[in-house]
Amino acid sequence: MNWNAWIPLLVVLSSLLPGLIIFGLAEEKVRVRITLNLFGALTKLILVGWMIWGVYNGYHYETRLPLLPNLELVLRAGPLALLFVSLSTLLWLVTTVYAIGYLEDSPHRSRFFGFFSLCVTATVGVALAGNLITFLLFYELLTLATYPLIVHRGTEEARQAGKTYLRYTISGGALLLIGTVWLYSLTGTLEFTPKGFLTNMGEEHYPALITIFTLLIAGLGVKAALFPLHGWLPQAMVAPAPVSALLHAVAVVKAGAFGIIRVVYEVFGVEFSAALGVLTALAWLASFTIIYGSLRALFQDDLKRRLAFSTISQVSYIALGVAIAGPIATIGGVVHLVHQGLMKITLFFCAGNLAETLGIHKISEMNGVGRRMPWTMGAFTIGAFGMIGAPPVAGFISKWYLGLGALNTGQSWVILVLAGSSLLNAAYFLPILHRAWFMPSPKSWPHEHDFGNKETAWPLLLPPLITAAIALAAGLLVTLPFSPLEWAKLISVREFYQP
């Protein structure tokens, strides 16, 4: 029995099965639920670690199951897949701890954690997908699994947010479907191949291929919050903080960005895309989104909404890295996948802490909160500086590589975009920090929960500190062998440029 062929499937199942069991648990069975969650997370972590070690040493992990005549469901663990899977697994573990603390005494926790596990299953499936049809399958599953989390609270507002979310994501899924079927009817294959599988298509297919590219990117761009398909993201902030943290900062938007990477590098191939002329348009769109997201973020008073617009802006860095089309820009885009995930989840965790402990939802209520919750705001500060691109937090590394890549391919205008974005990021993050640390506190907080002499509950405090520390380490210790940057370099070499 070839075990290597089953490990990717086991990774997917390790969160599906606990999730299905959790659905059936009664509300009071807290310990069982926590045990199942953590067991699933740890199993997945161990399996992913195994695969990382294996791939580093040249092993091959692939599961193939029949789906349609001539099309198979393929789960393949290549370097890029492993990058995303390990990010998701690690952050799932951390977010589970956070959610356990956040939702204490909330109703319907079994339902929540059940769907939570389904979401992670879908994300891991997206990461490990080895061809476009598998990707599509898990991508749509992600939509279906995240919807119940958005409407979890059961209020009318949540229902409307869910409606908006669906309008965007189901339409995006439909566009992706058309693109995929069209591509399949033209080429007869959908496997992710390094350098793409379209290099042999003749000139007469170019208009069709350009349309297909547009359809695919539009479908993926909905989840990746490219302008003008970003409208669902600020609305989705009505969900509980763990949901916003993991899903809208990490899983859902990253699935879209990851899909864009896959399509440009392993379906079309980056040289072919450049030949088609579609990458310039993508670069322009990504740049516009970067600036637009930052501009909108400036005018938000609600903390989570400001972070949402910041996400819109930051995820387009990945698309920009892809569109610049050079090995170094690729590294920048791919490593930003990890860095942005770490930093953004820290920020959302802290926002959740503020809301849970002190009832703070708006930035104007945040005066002096640094004195009351120093560790939380400390983590927030690290995350914010990373977003601005100040060394030594990880964000600076990705901007470095993006800028360098732009210079290498002669597209120096990108540097202006990056500089402008850093400026805008500073403009909307630094006032928050200033308020928190340097303004006097108000007499009483909107809705304070007492935690004794601790700042807040342990499950709420530990996760942001862990992710902030990892973000800092990812920036400081970039030259270590398993840092995200080194792994991104490996991906660039092994998967994209020298198959």
Added chain:
Amino acid sequence: MNIEFYTTTLWMAVIWPLLLSIPALHSRLPWPRFLAIIPAIVLAATPIDASINIPWLLFGTGFAIDGNIRWILGVFVMIWLTTATLTLPSKEKASPCYSTTFYLLTLTGSLGALLATDLVGFFSFSTVMSYGFYGLFSQHADKTQLRASRLYLYFIIAADIALFEALLLVAFTTQHFQYEVARQAMSDISSSPVYLYMVLLGFTLKAGIWPFYAWLTAAFNSGTRANALMLIAGPITISLLGLLRWLPARDDIYIIGIVMQLLGAAAISHAVLKVFTRVIFRQGMGLFTTAWLVITFTGLFSLALGTALLNPSLWHEYAYIAYPFIAAMSIALSILILTTGKNQKKTELPDTTPLFIKKIFHVFEEWIHTAKQLANHLTLRSKILWNKSGLFFINQYQQVSNNQKNKPVIFDWKTNITLFLILGLALTWLAS
């Protein structure tokens, strides 16, 4: 004493203040500000050169100390001891005060930038220093001080962006960031001249060289002696050092040299003409005038550097003077600050900033407000449009579905039988 001890002291000098800056640590130790300087004192006092390589930090950096740096380090140490003494009696307020944390962060940044051996390390540490000083300056600040700190923030953000671009250009041209190698590569005729402009811009912003001195005068004017001293043993000196270390000598772009000379000359003349003649007969020496002295000295430095850029041979001959000059300048200015800045009356001294600069900053501060209004206007209008169109579509349906009573025409028998017959005929006809 062996070399091991010195290399340990070398990196300890940077890490130790960083560790101490954690509030939980320094609140438990006595005299933390003094404690933090001890490794630096040891380094400055022993005349042994050492260096250490740290390949796993950032892109591979390291620390080194030699004679030149020791001059400046000595001066820094003295200034820091003075500031620590000056701020000693300040009672920490009841709510946790972060002055010590920011103080130590500024210290870390300055030491790290001073001792770093390559461009990236220098840049990273100077960023920590700049933001640390910003934090320090904003502690227990009144309105004028807050405004000054805001100004400072704008400047350092712009400076950091410029320096980041410069770093990118270096990375693009060469893979090495050590000072000599980088400067050599960038002085090559084929590399981009934009680098020079970026470096110049970045460091003039950070050092407060004319005409970017608005934050400097504001900071000196509204702050305490301790803050002014920290500026000397911090951003200003480090930025001058940065100019020394980052600027290459090139034959083709001599305009940079001319620009720097002009800036220096303008600084000196502006200071002499406008300020001394106006102020010295009315207000006496205070921190305000000391600020202008700083501007004078940095202008002098700029003049010298510009001259050296125009004649590379001059550079090689006299470069070693730069370090003692900076050290001496720092000492002189600090003594002045100490003696004249006492009991600084925080009155609104006449503002001598040129009008056009004031206007620029006014616009800069107001742009947020205007942009906000514009955006609100735009989004409101688009929201109304959307609501109108969306409502139109949905309203129709909701109205109709409310009347379930009236049966649509499709349920009428006559219609259906007719349709049925038509379908049959159509099929028959089309098949033929």
Added chain:
Amino acid sequence: MQNAFIAFPWAVALILLPLAGAIFCFLFPRLNRTLGLMTSFGIGVAVVGLGWQLQEHGIYRHAVSGWGAPLGIELYADGLSLLMLATTALVGFAISVYSTAYFNPTLSIRFWPIWLCLLAALNALFLSADIFNLYVTLELLGLSAVALTALTGSKEALSGGMRYLLATLLASLAYLLGVALLYHNFGSVDITLLAQQIHASPATWAALGLMGAGLMLKTAIFPLHFWLPPAHGSAPAPVSALLSALVIKASFYILLRLWFTLFEPIIESETINSLLGLLGCAAIIWGSVQAMRQTRLKLLIAYSTVAQIGYLFLVFPLATSMGSTAWSGAAYIIISHALAKSAMFLSAGNLLTFGGHDRISDLDRVVQRLPLTAAAFGLAGVSIMGLPPSGGFIGKWLLLEAAMIQQRWDLVAVMILGGLLAAAYIFKVIGRTFTQAPVTHEAQSVSATMQWSALLLAIGAILLGFLALPVLSLLNISDPTITSGVGL
């Protein structure tokens, strides 16, 4: 033992068993539930046996009482029939289980005999090999269905049932006229024999027109769908399920068979296929839009059926001799729609029992109080929308592939739009199940049998998404001489 198992005439058993069951249920009303369940289970076993037979020997032909065509009745089973029979057996079993808990004793006495009669008619229909036999079974099917629709005797049920009765009789009449025309001209009613002899003439065209129109009225294709929403909306839940899932598919099955075996050779132009495709597109759009407008759940599901039937009619313009993708797609949609739609109607029945009403805007937090039912509706909805991983997605993919290869962009656009509209009305319901309604109602309890039968059907629809290869390989068991190039 194994040989005996294979040699047993399963096809005959498929018809006789439910008939016998119906009679016994009528005679022994107290045992009707047990008898009904046993019969359903027996039908399942019989289908498995038939399937095995087909795998071993290929197409199955059986002359009843030894009298072969052209005088006697012949039974014929190939891949398509097997799939239809399997679907009937599976959905029938689930509905039987559900009905044991749903109906009170009075209704139960009326329900079981008629239901088993309907099952017998369905099985016989899928096994028939000549057009007159098809008429008989079709008629029996229609009458049983009408009887079941009017089971409760309420005003809406009676009026809906009446409308259904008149429509179905009209359709059967037209069909019979067509049969008569063909018999008169070619002297046989057996499909195989007719296929060999048929040629284009005014009589055959008229027969095509009559039979086509009749079958289309029975299948409720736009614009002849008027009878479906009242009938399916006002019938009891298990009856709506079997109507939408099974009964409609029977007339469509006949249409498919006749079209591709008898009428294909005599059709001169492609326009007629385009007409059918156009009607299909219109059905998809119209049905989905109407479904979005509904305020009652059962009517919403009924209009959803109207829309899904439209997908099936797209097989006519898309099925060419170039490949069997469209054919497979249509078959897959039939099967997954049967499972999903019955699951939906059964969950609607649960909700009706639970709250006493099926108003969509008052589905107060059902997802928490009836989680199994909400899950069943959700999963079934996923298949109806055509989202992966479900049977509906596989069917939609195959149809889209066929449309893309033939460059029919209009059909692609309509199918995608249909999917989006389906998402709109399905999630309208699901969103309400999560939200708290302004007014809370008294809740009745719903038995576990009812909830689990709905859920298992829905899970089946999802699992179909992973079983494409086995199912499609079954479909390919067919007779090359009859099916002119499709199903290969």
